[in-house]
Each structure stands twice: as structure tokens, then as C-alpha cells.
Amino acid sequence: MSRIGKMPVVVPDKVQVKIEDSVLRAKGPLGELSVHIPEGVSYNIQDDNIIFDRKDNNKKNRALHGLTRMLCANAITGVNTGFVRTLIIEGVGFRTEMKGTKLQLNMGFSHPILFIPPPGISFETPSPTTVKVKGIDKQVVGLVAAKIRAIRPPEPYKGKGIRFEGEYVRRKAGKTAAK
DSSP: OOTTTTSOEEOOTTOEEEEETTEEEEEETTEEEEEEOOTTEEEEEETTEEEEEESSOOHHHHHHHHHHHHHHHHHHHHHHTOEEEEEEEESTTOEEEEETTEEEEEOSSSSOEEEOOOTTEEEEEEETTEEEEEESOHHHHHHHHHHHHHHSOOOTTTOOEEEETTOOOOOOOOOOOOO
16 A cells, blocks of 8 residues: 555645546635546545545556645645745856846856746745745646756856755865876
């Protein structure tokens, strides 16, 4: 049995959940999301909990059991509190600023990079070297943060570049001077 799949999904008071035609729709204070529930996964709503189970024990249904439960839990969390991914910028002269809803990155290239957020995503820059990517869909928040990080990934010698908050960058020793 899947350890993640058998855990119940708790539905907060502010969130309304409907399951129709094997599609879970979660509506909360921040917006609305929907998740498709595959055929091999069954669900049961009890009070403020949703319990997922698999119909049989074949390999495909075992794989989808925990995945479906986690996607539904992320949708419920997203419409209730949302998701934030923080990026840290290191390097002399590397900085960011907001231009309306767009994010302008000065990353040592010959021109600044203007990053336009997809629908449902917003940026916040508490300092010139910190970017917060916010949204209700965890997958889209992570994808946008990864695209921003890919503009200038951290390099292993001085650690300059864009990294996720809490990310460890393995450092290498540089060349040593000949004596």
C-alpha cells in the first residue's frame, strides 16, 4: 500500500470541493483548480476528509494511487494558501526589479532580461537579490522558478548565479598558481 496514497486529504473550511465525472474541483479564496482522477483510483469523502484507494493492485494503479492523492492535496492547498518559491541571486552587479507585473533581470549580459509571468503567477522582489514566485498551481510555480534559474544557473567556482533558497551548490577548487 502506498504510504502517501493512504493518507487522508484534509479539506479546510474555506475550500469547497466537488468531484464530478472523475474530476476534482477545488474552489477557495485564491482561485479555482481542477484535477483529473484516473479510472483505477477510487475516492471516498468522509466529513472534511477525502480518502483515495486503488481498485486493484496492478502496477499502473499502484503508481497512480499516491500521485493522484498528492495532486489533489496540492490543488486544495493551492486554492487555500498558495505556493511560493524563493530564488536568491548572487554575484556582483546581478539584480532584479519589477517593471509593472514583469520581472527585469540584470544578470551580467549585454542587455537586461524581461521575464513575463504566465497567467496565475506573480512576482515579488523584497530585495534586489531576492525573487519570490507566487501562485496557486504548485507545478506552474516550480516551472517558472526553474525557467528563471536557467537564465544564469549557479557556477561551481565562485557560486555566482541564480539559485533556489536552501539549494546547496557544490564548490570546486580553482587553479592554483605555479610556484
